[in-house]
Each structure stands twice: as C-alpha cells, then as structure tokens.
Amino acid sequence: MTIWNKKFECISPGELEQLQLERLQSTLNRVSRNVVFYQKIFEREGIIPERIRELSDLRRIPFTSRRTLRAAYPYDMFAVPLREVVRLQTSSGTTQEPIVVGYTRNDVEHWTELVARVLTGAGINRDDVIQISFDYGLFPGALGMHYGAEAVGASVIPASTAGSRRQITVMRDFRSTVLIAAPGYGLRLARMIREMKINPQDLFLRVGLFGAETWSENLRRELEERLRIKAYDFYGLSELFNPGVASECEAQNGLHIFEDHFIPEIIDPGTGRPLDFGEEGELVLTSITKEAFPLIRYRTGDITTLIKGKCSCGRTLVRMARVKGRTDDMFSVLGVSVFPSQVEEILTRIEGTEPHFQIRIDREADREVVKLLVEISPEIFSDEMKKMQKLKREIKGEIYKLLDLEVEVKLVEPGALIGRGEGVRRVIDNRNRG
Ligand SMILES: [Zn+2]
Known part of the structure; x- marks a missing residue:
C-alpha cells in the first residue's frame, strides 16, 4: 500500500520531536502576538514562548475548550486579520451554539494534504470514483474531503444531500468505487440498494470512509458485509480540521494522528491529570501549523487511548483507538x-x-x-x-x-x-x- 507523504508519515521519533518543538514555538509566538485571550493567559501564568524548550513545557499552559470558543464568538480567537482568511466554516457540534472556524490559504493547503493522507491510507488512488455524501453546507467535512480527493487525482462526485434513491442511481451509473458518508447513512443506503432490488455485486463500490459520528466495530462489520466494501474510520474536529486529524491505515488497528500538525495528549476528564499510553481518557490536541485558528491544548471531549508501538503499515505516527464516546455524551x-x-x-x-x-x-x-x-x-x-x-x-x-x-x-x-x-x-x- 502507498503512503502519501513518507517524509512525515514515517518520520523518526527524534526528528518528530524537533519538528514539533519548532512548530509549537512559532504557534505560541503567533498567538501571543495576535490573540488577546492567549496574551492574558501567558501573562498570568508567566509563560514566555521563546523560553519553551521542551514539549513537556506545553503542560504549563491551561486547557481550552468549546466554552472558550463560544465566549470568543465570532472572531476573537483568530490569529490573523480577516483579509488573510480564505474560508469560513461553522460547527454546531453536539451543542446548538455555533462557532466560526477560519482558514488561511496555507491552512487549506495543509488540510488538503492531510486528507490526501487519509484517502491514501484507505488504499484510494487516482483510479477511484469518490462519492461524497456529506452535506456541503456550512460544515467542513464535505469540502475537506473534496479537496483531498482532487489532490490524489480521483474523480469526485459531490453527491451531498441528494435523496437516497438518487444516491444509489448515481453510485450505480457513475460507477462509484468509494463512498464517504456518516456510518448510519451508509446503512440507510445499503437498505435502499435492497429496496431498489439492486444486487450489490453489480455495483463498483470497494471502499467506504465513515465518520462524523461515533461508531463501533460491529457496525463496521455490518457495513462491510452489506455493501461488500472495506470500511475505514477517520477522525477530525470541526474546530481544527475535519477530516484530517487522524485516520486508519490498512491495518485497521487504530488511527494514526498527524503529529507533524497536532500534538496529542490524553487526560483524565475529571481532574485534567495527564494519562499514559493505553490509559483511556479525553483527547487534548494542540495545533502546531494552523495560522488562522490555532488551538492550544484544546479539550476535544472525545474519549480514546493512545496506542504505543510499531504499526505494520510502516507509519511511525502514534495511533489513537477508535473514539469510544464523548465526555458530554456520557x-x-x-x-x-x-x-x-x-x-x-x-x-x-x-x-x-x-x-x-x-x-x-x-x-x-x-x-x-x-x-x-x-x-x-x-x-x-x-x-x-x-x-x-x-x-x-x-x-x-x-x-x-x-x-x-x-x-x-x-x-x-x-x-x-x-x-x-x-x-x-x-x-x-x-x-x-x-
Ligand atoms: Zn498503520
């Protein structure tokens, strides 16, 4: 299987640490210059970005959360002027109050590259016909996938929110080989295929990428069986990149986190105490390349574990387990x-x-x-x-x-x-x- 960006996806631990430290320093510098929220925090905690010498120094900075972002609505957390922002998207998440996320041209380029990694990890290439059945509206998922799919050179069908019957007709007639959808919607399409009396063997579908809601191994098996595909999980966050934070490789044994762009931590959601590899807790992410909307120690609300050890695919980036649930859903x-x-x-x-x-x-x-x-x-x-x-x-x-x-x-x-x-x-x- 191919790896989209061997240089970074197979980086050595030593090089990764150095890269993360440099990128972290420049991110902290940028936010301390441009975001009042961070200026105040750094002043209060006595944090000077130039003096951050080790990655573990990151732990001195307090967490941010969805609440932080709501208080900053719409633009107070932006680290660049609006004229440098080329796209604005929103996320309503599990709460009803929206937040605005902006991307500079560089951000969009990084995002596209990360989605290309996601797709390549699932064995997708330029010969594929990708049907994206996510809502192209204000949410970032569909467009994010779309750019990445074009980058790998595949043919993209923005099926968006067309009705299920129409989706199946397109899937059959355009010979879609890849379906990208919410897992529940994948099942609904499987049902529609049966209702329309189409034999799944007459379709060309071979891979499914499912995300946007938590799903289980049982559901994976069901989707694979009913649609006759290999089903992959991916992970993203509308507040950062969604998709484009982590994704499964062909080993389907955890999702590689793109650590050259994000520093992951796992904490006890109750106390905030850092947890070790293998211990289940809340995922905290620090973005180290984002320009418009960088987030430092952002509490994702997602419950998972970090998996130590080599992966058979050759990627060296750390893996996270399939998200078990959300802290606010428990x-x-x-x-x-x-x-x-x-x-x-x-x-x-x-x-x-x-x-x-x-x-x-x-x-x-x-x-x-x-x-x-x-x-x-x-x-x-x-x-x-x-x-x-x-x-x-x-x-x-x-x-x-x-x-x-x-x-x-x-x-x-x-x-x-x-x-x-x-x-x-x-x-x-x-x-x-x-
Ligand atoms: Zn792997």
Whole structure:
C-alpha cells in the first residue's frame, strides 16, 4: 500500500520531536502576538514562548475548550486579520451554539494534504470514483474531503444531500468505487440498494470512509458485509480540521494522528491529570501549523487511548483507538454511567434493529426516566404489533442485563433519527431544564 507523504508519515521519533518543538514555538509566538485571550493567559501564568524548550513545557499552559470558543464568538480567537482568511466554516457540534472556524490559504493547503493522507491510507488512488455524501453546507467535512480527493487525482462526485434513491442511481451509473458518508447513512443506503432490488455485486463500490459520528466495530462489520466494501474510520474536529486529524491505515488497528500538525495528549476528564499510553481518557490536541485558528491544548471531549508501538503499515505516527464516546455524551442516571457506544454495541446484536438510536433523559415527578428511541428495519416496522412488543422487551431486557439500566423503549420508523451534517445527537438530557 502507498503512503502519501513518507517524509512525515514515517518520520523518526527524534526528528518528530524537533519538528514539533519548532512548530509549537512559532504557534505560541503567533498567538501571543495576535490573540488577546492567549496574551492574558501567558501573562498570568508567566509563560514566555521563546523560553519553551521542551514539549513537556506545553503542560504549563491551561486547557481550552468549546466554552472558550463560544465566549470568543465570532472572531476573537483568530490569529490573523480577516483579509488573510480564505474560508469560513461553522460547527454546531453536539451543542446548538455555533462557532466560526477560519482558514488561511496555507491552512487549506495543509488540510488538503492531510486528507490526501487519509484517502491514501484507505488504499484510494487516482483510479477511484469518490462519492461524497456529506452535506456541503456550512460544515467542513464535505469540502475537506473534496479537496483531498482532487489532490490524489480521483474523480469526485459531490453527491451531498441528494435523496437516497438518487444516491444509489448515481453510485450505480457513475460507477462509484468509494463512498464517504456518516456510518448510519451508509446503512440507510445499503437498505435502499435492497429496496431498489439492486444486487450489490453489480455495483463498483470497494471502499467506504465513515465518520462524523461515533461508531463501533460491529457496525463496521455490518457495513462491510452489506455493501461488500472495506470500511475505514477517520477522525477530525470541526474546530481544527475535519477530516484530517487522524485516520486508519490498512491495518485497521487504530488511527494514526498527524503529529507533524497536532500534538496529542490524553487526560483524565475529571481532574485534567495527564494519562499514559493505553490509559483511556479525553483527547487534548494542540495545533502546531494552523495560522488562522490555532488551538492550544484544546479539550476535544472525545474519549480514546493512545496506542504505543510499531504499526505494520510502516507509519511511525502514534495511533489513537477508535473514539469510544464523548465526555458530554456520557450520562449518569441513578448511579449508572453509560456511554452511548455501549448502547450501540447492544443494538447491533439484536435482530431487526438499526444501530440508530437516541437517548432522552427526563425528570418526571422527581423520578429520572430514560427513554430509548430505536430505529427498526422496515420489515419489522410494517409487521404486526406482537413482533414490535417482543422486540421492545428484548431491547429493554438486554440493556438491563448488560448495563444495569432501566429504560423505556420506543420503536421508530427507519430514517426517523438520521442526521446528515455532523451526525445524530445521541443523548438529550432534559433533567436540568425548566
Ligand atoms: Zn498503520
């Protein structure tokens, strides 16, 4: 398999450390000159960018978070004047309040290069026809992929939010070999292929790149089986590059983080204490090449681990495990802490359910009530009541057995919960409202 940029993707540890240190210093310099927020922090903490001599000095700088960015809305965290910004995009993330992210021409070039690495890592090349089924609207994912796909020389179809039937017609007639979509949407397309009575063998699809929402190994197997493809995971963050922070190689055993552009750390989300390789915690990222919107020690809210050791693909960049969930998605009810990914694992094992669900937590007459909305397959949905009742009991029973959690199950029709831009919101907690 090919590696897009051997010089950086296979860099030696010593060279990487030197490169990171130089790039970190220049980033800290830039923000201390141009961003009031950082000027104040550096002054308060006595941090002088020129005196940062080791990467571990980074730990002296306080964390930033989504809250920091909301307070700076729209342009207070920008490190360049607006006239140097060539693109503006937004992210609504899991909260409803938007943030604005800007990119200079250099930022867009870096981003394009990183996405080319992502695609090459999944074995994609200039012979491929890539169908991008992400919303091209304000979110960065679709355009980010688009530029990278053009850079590797593939033919790109900006299918965007065309309806599922149209997507399949395009996929068949244009002979798409690669599908890029949210994993849930990939399943929906698989269902549509069946509905349209098309034999997956008559399609040309061979690779799927899925992201924008957390997904599991079970779902990977399901997508690979139903679409007859190899399915890859990628990771990005709308606040930095999305995609373009990390991605899987053919070993499919963790995602290589592009450490020549980002310095990763794992921390205990409760205390902020740095954690070691192999320990599960929140991913914190520092961007070291971004010009318009650099972020220092940014708390991503994503739960993962860093994987030490060589990868069979030859890349030396550190790997992160598939994201398990989000710190703000983890919920505690009646003393039980649950990640939505655990619910997904259970649902993919139950026949007749789609791994599309939403958890709603309410307080009713001083009692906490957890409702689980689950999409089910069309056959079951149109079937008799008895089957639906049986399925509801099965889901309730499995969740209780495995997570020790009492839920009310509501079955909803296929497609009812699917999101296209940044994925489905898995948890809605109404306990502290009103
Ligand atoms: Zn690898």
